[in-house]
Amino acid sequence: MKISGLLILVFVYYCVFLFNTTDASADYLYLKPFDNSACTGSSTGLGYLFIAFNSMSSMIDNKYDYYSPLSTSNPGCLVLSNSTSMKTNIFGEIGLFEFFSGAECTGSPLSNTAFKHNICYQMPDQLSSLLTINSTTTTGVNNLSNLYFQLSFIDSISTLQPILDINYGYRFTQYDALNSNSNSNSNQECNSTDQDLTLLQFITNSFNTIDSNNNNVTFTCNNQRSSMNICNSSSTCQSIPLNQQCIQYLNTYNIQSC
Numbered sequence: 001m002k003i004s005g006l007l008i009l010v011f012v013y014y015c016v017f018l019f020n021t022t023d024a025s026a027d028y029l030y031l032k033p034f035d036n037s038a039c040t041g042s043s044t045g046l047g048y049l050f051i052a053f054n055s056m057s058s059m060i061d062n063k064y065d066y067y068s069p070l071s072t073s074n075p076g077c078l079v080l081s082n083s084t085s086m087k088t089n090i091f092g093e094i095g096l097f098e099f100f101s102g103a104e105c106t107g108s109p110l111s112n113t114a115f116k117h118n119i120c121y122q123m124p125d126q127l128s129s130l131l132t133i134n135s136t137t138t139t140g141v142n143n144l145s146n147l148y149f150q151l152s153f154i155d156s157i158s159t160l161q162p163i164l165d166i167n168y169g170y171r172f173t174q175y176d177a178l179n180s181n182s183n184s185n186s187n188q189e190c191n192s193t194d195q196d197l198t199l200l201q202f203i204t205n206s207f208n209t210i211d212s213n214n215n216n217v218t219f220t221c222n223n224q225r226s227s228m229n230i231c232n233s234s235s236t237c238q239s240i241p242l243n244q245q246c247i248q249y250l251n252t253y254n255i256q257s258c
Contacts, residue, residue, distance in 0.1 A: 027052045028160065029088050029095045031127070031149040033204060039120035039150040044207050046123065046131060046147050049154070049163060049200035050078065050088045050097075077105035078174070078199050079250050080130060093117040095151050099126055103250055115151045123147035132172045132201055133228070133242060133256070146209060164200070168258050169207055169219030170226045170242050174199035175253045198252070205258070221258035 029052055033045035078086050085105045089096040093116055098109035115121055128147055154160050175196040203219045211217050216231040219242075231237040244256035 027090055028154040029090065030152045030154050030163065031123075032152065034120065034148045034150065035146045035207075037120065037122065037148055039148055044204045045149075045209075046128065046207075047149060047202050047204070048127065048130075049160075049197075049202075050086075051198045052090045052095075052153075053077070053087045079103050079252050080132075086130075090153055095153070097126070117151055117153060120148055120150050123149055130201065132254075133170070164197075166202075167205055167221055168202040168226075169205040169221050170203040170228065171257055172199075172201040173197065173255050173257070176251070224258060226256065226258035 029048075029050045031048040031050075032039075032043055033047035034041070035044050078088070080086065080103075083103050085100045085103050087098045087100070087105045087109075089098075094114050095117070096112060096114045098105075098112045100107065101110050111126060113124055113126060154163070176198050205221050206218065208216065208218045211230075214233065218229045220227055220229065224243075226242040228240045228242055229237060230240065242256050243258070246253055246255045248254075
């Protein structure tokens, strides 16, 4: 019986997928923010860094040593603040994002979307709505305008560290809590090594935009304190501090800073 070349290719791809799923090389997907559809000029806006559940990014660049920053019963399942979850994968030059209704990445995904390495995209609603700012006065800030990004894959500490060292206007950092021996809410758990990092949401310093309530919003960082400045159409402004102590949420530790 003759087997088509396409069928053989699919079978090989499936075997590689299974191998990577059981022994993930745990790279990150980096969404570098821009405010224009060409992703040119200075990086500005809303960006993300997601841990990947499985990866075949060595097809792109194998000059770095791989490392394993996450070791849990469900590696790569990102718990989100609204009790949902997502899983990210890297297949060659494609980054895949899957969104789940529960907090454990189980069952069929509600939706999924994929992006190609080094291409400029407008930020989809599934990603822009993930913006986590724990303040009851920030209604509408999760619908920011002029959000674009360029996707790349991070597979070495030397490439990851400069991204973490940037002084952002606002950042929400999530760490894996399963490796922690403490259940306290002190900042100790959020001073973990980068090997526990699972998710980074950030807004570049001095980024200015319009929210869904037609307010002018600017994110700034001064003296390591993050703040959001909101001005309405009457030019009445308020400055909202955004720094937040380390808190535990399910199997994660989260901190707001800049």
